[in-house]
Amino acid sequence: MDKNQVKTLLEQVAAGDTSVDDAVLKLRMEPFTDIDIANLDTHRALRQGVGEVIYGAGKTPEQIDRIAHTLWEGGQRAILITRMSEAAAEAFTKDVPFEYFPDGHSAVVGAQMEPDVRGNILIITAGTSDIPVAEEAAVTAETLGNNVERIYDVGVAGIHRLLSHTDSIMKARVIIAIAGMEGALASVVGGLAACPVIAVPTSIGYGTAFGGVTALLSMLNSCASGVSVVNIDNGFGAGYLASMINHMEESK
Amino acid sequence: MDKNQVKTLLEQVAAGDTSVDDAVLKLRMEPFTDIDIANLDTHRALRQGVGEVIYGAGKTPEQIDRIAHTLWEGGQRAILITRMSEAAAEAFTKDVPFEYFPDGHSAVVGAQMEPDVRGNILIITAGTSDIPVAEEAAVTAETLGNNVERIYDVGVAGIHRLLSHTDSIMKARVIIAIAGMEGALASVVGGLAACPVIAVPTSIGYGTAFGGVTALLSMLNSCASGVSVVNIDNGFGAGYLASMINHMEESK
Amino acid sequence: MDKNQVKTLLEQVAAGDTSVDDAVLKLRMEPFTDIDIANLDTHRALRQGVGEVIYGAGKTPEQIDRIAHTLWEGGQRAILITRMSEAAAEAFTKDVPFEYFPDGHSAVVGAQMEPDVRGNILIITAGTSDIPVAEEAAVTAETLGNNVERIYDVGVAGIHRLLSHTDSIMKARVIIAIAGMEGALASVVGGLAACPVIAVPTSIGYGTAFGGVTALLSMLNSCASGVSVVNIDNGFGAGYLASMINHMEESK
């Protein structure tokens, strides 16, 4: 039952051609029918406040191109594309504003939103190899209108490097802690911070690093409170969630 | 928006107090709202053809007792209770028809339905230790109105035992193949049968049987076609699905 | 003991050269001997109603070519080839009717059977990346004589997309639910449908998707009844089983 069908039914009720009881019955019988045929993107923006994001992995450059242009034509003005190869970025039809961020393998069609909140999202990594995941998170957060502070390569084996940034950790509104290998960064940061910490395990390491599983398990078992975890290498997910938290309105 | 609210809205439309367009808008804004407050059980029976089933594990005898009586009062007349301990069965308030099936750790409040299809569901196990799972499947299928044929302890290590039942295997409408250890029964039966085979791994075995995981993996990798798998020890699930298939109406 | 040997034995009995008791003894001692040397394919078609299928993975184009032509010469007229690369398809000797389905990496030698049942098999996927597995299932089911309805990219994170197809879900005779990542599609569809649901986990996802294992586990633990599972990416197996169920004759 689409919008027109609902409208027709209501007109019949208004005209007295269908009784109220019959109409109730009819509606009851299709409790799950989507009565809205509006554009999916618009709907999502209304429902969750953020437009569609294009996950580029496994999509051909042509597919990415077409989806992005369709969203653009649909009116979306900050279209994030993640996991986009440089080749795909080069092949992209540049008849719309387009910026590629090679460090995070991401792009934005249109423009990143101006930061509309004052607070910072702090992105912190254990090693330099974690930077691509960190940049995916950073581009995501910036596109969604956040200020991002980056502190990279401050793993816990040299704890003083990390502690020299205690100030930034204590002032952040949300922290994204990114680490591979043993993932201990999340626990130490979680113990220092007074804000939510989103832990992102990365697939960095060898042998029993198991492609990020060790870091993931370590983070899930963090003895610090206020830490939650997303999938391995999921920079986008962390950036998206951090933005959501950073945009919380005061509730008092 | 519940039934009454919908009714009120429609009455307002009928009375001209609300325009058709406004009513459409209002309904569009709650596409997911349940407009039916009817009893959950009834709804399920309407939607899927089978009433509520009580999964007894982890429920106290009192909880089972209360839920079963509520369903009975709601009009359901063949209420299946699975994973019910003998203690719970003894404690059950017998003011309603109640039968306990100790081999399958299951019970029926009311009565099992008379078989309403001619064909057989064949339940076949590799060992005697698999029988409790088999009986859970059997009680489930019988309660839902099926004839059940049982062939137990015909594991593939003595292939002639199994082959002596080729006739039953070839005549069955649906087969439930139940095995622990290496779970090879499903492949051999799947190769002989011309009907769907539902494979149920059991937690029987020791060492690398890994509580049924080996049998599960074996069944998922069956080289025979027409075999699908349910969770370890899930006799109920197999019996339920077998009944669903056995009750298929001809489509030609 | 092959057919000729059996014949010889029986002729000796007929001629009185071998006593009945001796012949019984002789036959008893070879209870497992295949006394039928008929062509394997024919036998299979007789036994299970479906001819041989060629699993193309790991076979050279030449091997596929030879097996397919042998089956064709043996009289089989709807020979399904799954997991066939485009290269193998191009190299195929086209002196027999041949159609390649690139989306499902499958081909048919001869022709797909005309649908001989009225009901639909509904194939539903969570994402666009699941489509190759879906098309393998679809080609399989169509080759075996079924009508197939396709609904793609309706994952549960946008539940209204899925719910807008409730009608199709409720009318299907069998559903194949295909999903990678967290595989939740199977549970939601299983809760809506009144027919058997065959869940196919796909190797889509990254990190802890573990090449389909997460989706598989999720589907095995579905809280919905009537759901069973096949191996990861096993579109053929799902299509084959769905066809088997869809062709069930009424049993009443």
Add this chain to the structure above:
Amino acid sequence: MDKNQVKTLLEQVAAGDTSVDDAVLKLRMEPFTDIDIANLDTHRALRQGVGEVIYGAGKTPEQIDRIAHTLWEGGQRAILITRMSEAAAEAFTKDVPFEYFPDGHSAVVGAQMEPDVRGNILIITAGTSDIPVAEEAAVTAETLGNNVERIYDVGVAGIHRLLSHTDSIMKARVIIAIAGMEGALASVVGGLAACPVIAVPTSIGYGTAFGGVTALLSMLNSCASGVSVVNIDNGFGAGYLASMINHMEESK
């Protein structure tokens, strides 16, 4: 080097007994030394805004009793005790205000804080067996000064049960989605909600539920954005993090 030692050093500098350079050297040589011997709890409350929490599992009733009383004497007035058995609760010395919450196996010494934010934390479970974890989360969140809304037993296999609460889902400031078995609840809720969703896998299920691992993996692979995950059965962690997010001050 403790506070007194630092003080002595500074007094020596003030008195001219130690040169500035020597003092710098001395301090540089102990960059990590804790120069604060203040009570640990107080420190934590200053640093992270929440006092010490007692994790009761693996502690004897006597140990719990002693730690709680020490904290009370230290001035903490809302001391949360999680994983506390009924036996430990009974044995607790009741010379301080003490309330036990049997559903969540938790207790509060002193009193739960009055809600100091208007928004709701919504706690939603797939099944009734998930309730103990949910109540641990609820007691935690309430103790930390939050309003909690509970919606239990709305698993995705009966999607309309869940959808009938769309309103609550859309109005919540933070959601805690709790599920065992296949854990699909997190994905569906994540797709409906516009706020952060904290997913808690529970050890509910059997066979391949693997004590919560399947639900955990499912949640980590959620196709919905805005979802993060904590350890299996970690109701406390979810409640703590939810409170942290719910107490975010506006940043604009």
Add this chain to the structure above:
Amino acid sequence: MDKNQVKTLLEQVAAGDTSVDDAVLKLRMEPFTDIDIANLDTHRALRQGVGEVIYGAGKTPEQIDRIAHTLWEGGQRAILITRMSEAAAEAFTKDVPFEYFPDGHSAVVGAQMEPDVRGNILIITAGTSDIPVAEEAAVTAETLGNNVERIYDVGVAGIHRLLSHTDSIMKARVIIAIAGMEGALASVVGGLAACPVIAVPTSIGYGTAFGGVTALLSMLNSCASGVSVVNIDNGFGAGYLASMINHMEESK
């Protein structure tokens, strides 16, 4: 088609009532039918040379008692019962010869066969905790007519203890090497021996011993040739296979 049916068919052929061609056809159509209804045990002894063995785990004392007496009445005179608790042994009806071997949790109804081969089966364990598995193997082998030599507690960490038995290792006809923990015994023994080595991992150890999985993996990866492996703690399987090899007749 059972023995009588076959006999009838052959009599019809002999009588000229059925043509040879018809009889061939009839027999061809039931290639899998068991034409032997003889007692299962007898059949097994004929086919594999060893009578039925009773696996006691998961069976009640009554069940063990009944099966053993049935086999005895069927004529079997060396009935092995494995995984039999002392309680079950005490409860056993002693109206037949019965001996219980507490170290190997096994019993024999009737009597162990006199050794009928001259060569030794050498059973060697890494630790004293492996002895129950070793004794299960020993009782099995002795019951089946073998001489058994036992060398216990000669793990590789004290390699000279093991090497002091080089003579026995070199003279054995078959070796059963039993170890938990890291299972290295199998590799060292395999490198010294000139005969088949059957490796039995045991569930001895803690932490990452994983209930025998580490020993199993270690044994499967043995760099020594001539080593094969059975399931964890499967002393019976090793003893049975060792006896089979020890009884090989010369083939030249």
Add this chain to the structure above:
Amino acid sequence: MDKNQVKTLLEQVAAGDTSVDDAVLKLRMEPFTDIDIANLDTHRALRQGVGEVIYGAGKTPEQIDRIAHTLWEGGQRAILITRMSEAAAEAFTKDVPFEYFPDGHSAVVGAQMEPDVRGNILIITAGTSDIPVAEEAAVTAETLGNNVERIYDVGVAGIHRLLSHTDSIMKARVIIAIAGMEGALASVVGGLAACPVIAVPTSIGYGTAFGGVTALLSMLNSCASGVSVVNIDNGFGAGYLASMINHMEESK
């Protein structure tokens, strides 16, 4: 202490320069010293009856060439090379007798030994993809002087194909059962055979076949007696062990 040192010591004893007690003491203090510097291969052939085998994987063609020629010069006349690529075979210096077996990726320098035992080793595979592993086993066994019978592609899903070879199964002295996927072949063959069965899991299959782990687990849990298992794809190990068993001398 090498041969010369021992000789010198003994000469001193003979000459009366060293007392017997001192010599005993000296020898006692080096219980682990290798007193034999003879060529490794010769030693191995003496100790285990089989010369060195070259495992080609991970070795350069030059390394294989050099080792093989060294062994040849040392007098070994049937030098087996396993896991040898065609490229390595082509590059091999053909100044010694050399035969390459492409199906088993193996070669023999010198010549395979003439079968010196009458009995057969039966090699049986579930599918055609298992043949490379089977041929590695076959070349190994033939090189070591055994007659080999091959039965390929008789998986249990078409049980009659397997049963048509019951005769061969019953007459074999040793059986090597090779299968990937669910590995059920080992159980069925083990149930039919009266001789030792060496099960070889192969890495054939997809999804939950897990590169042979499922077949391995299935084989370890075989409900048939007389079955033991070697590492995944370890055709050489199976062929070597089968030869060892086949060459057993009678012990009576």
Add this chain to the structure above:
Amino acid sequence: MDKNQVKTLLEQVAAGDTSVDDAVLKLRMEPFTDIDIANLDTHRALRQGVGEVIYGAGKTPEQIDRIAHTLWEGGQRAILITRMSEAAAEAFTKDVPFEYFPDGHSAVVGAQMEPDVRGNILIITAGTSDIPVAEEAAVTAETLGNNVERIYDVGVAGIHRLLSHTDSIMKARVIIAIAGMEGALASVVGGLAACPVIAVPTSIGYGTAFGGVTALLSMLNSCASGVSVVNIDNGFGAGYLASMINHMEESK
């Protein structure tokens, strides 16, 4: 060939009854024979500097009693017993000096050795639940003659607690870092320390702590150098190795 046989052979050489060459040959043929029948314990103390240790788990109180007294009678004066229950300690025959350490579930027969090195072994734990493992390590190290410093409950989530002990960390000769859950302690300590760090994962934690596996993996992937790992809960192994390192003599 035991000591007497060697002596006899040498006497024959001395007497000229056996030629030197024959004797060489004879000795060459038994390269692995243990020619030393000295007492095992003595031998071990000679070889590795530490007497036998009794691993109490899985041993009856009687067995422990007997072994300990035998060692005592053999002259060993500091006999360590690990994993000894209080019951076993109570049952121990106290006719020899005996001290039980309940925190570490260990005992010493005789007396702990006086510390014979000046340096400290530092034992540091993340939580209070790790103390039993720590005490097992401590008792072991003290028994073997070491000074032990204990710092307990300084997990990384409160990094300042750990840093307040930087002095002890920097002055230690060997550190044993013990942690369950996410095991991050080892990395942070490893980064601070200038000495070898032995990491001991413990089975503390719940859910994805997986009985210590997560801590183990974390420790194996430590980004700090100088860290090695022992088995889960293996306090004895850590204490033993630490003592070995602490007793290193200077090599310059």
Add this chain to the structure above:
Amino acid sequence: MDKNQVKTLLEQVAAGDTSVDDAVLKLRMEPFTDIDIANLDTHRALRQGVGEVIYGAGKTPEQIDRIAHTLWEGGQRAILITRMSEAAAEAFTKDVPFEYFPDGHSAVVGAQMEPDVRGNILIITAGTSDIPVAEEAAVTAETLGNNVERIYDVGVAGIHRLLSHTDSIMKARVIIAIAGMEGALASVVGGLAACPVIAVPTSIGYGTAFGGVTALLSMLNSCASGVSVVNIDNGFGAGYLASMINHMEESK
């Protein structure tokens, strides 16, 4: 608060501009601030006695080049680069002393330190395939000033090969035991040696070797005392730790 700020504060105290109490307060409030801005490398050399090491994997040749030159300019004179490809070695700017060790995929900028301790580090491998890991350990240890003895290809399956090196094993100060497959080498060596044994599992093997996991588990479960383990293929970590132990000063 950096060094200058601390100095300024102290000068203020000295000048009487800041009271002692105020200064204490100020210092207390920044317990984690790094008060040292000295060059990271220098700091590390001071703290742990060893300069920075460059882990080459995942770094571009340019990055390696730049980091190495920066360290060189910073004064470090023995810069170890591990996991460096030949291509990176060729591309390296040779304006500083540079030596590449292809067997260990490592390089040294500057020069390896002269051995400054007399004792040996013994590196011992089970197979030839383990040599690259062994050489990484050897280059590491040599660069850090140690004598290294190499014994390669002495796996336990030919135990006499290993035992012929008992002398070296008994005289070593530290042993690095390197093995893939079943990793049994560590246990046997551990049983022979009187010094610490660092076990390094390698990713050598196939099938259930699981890329080194089997060897790792085997080593963690070693029944020999004095054995600890590092990550799979972590030759550097073993060499670094061995050097640390080898440089222990006497403590008496």
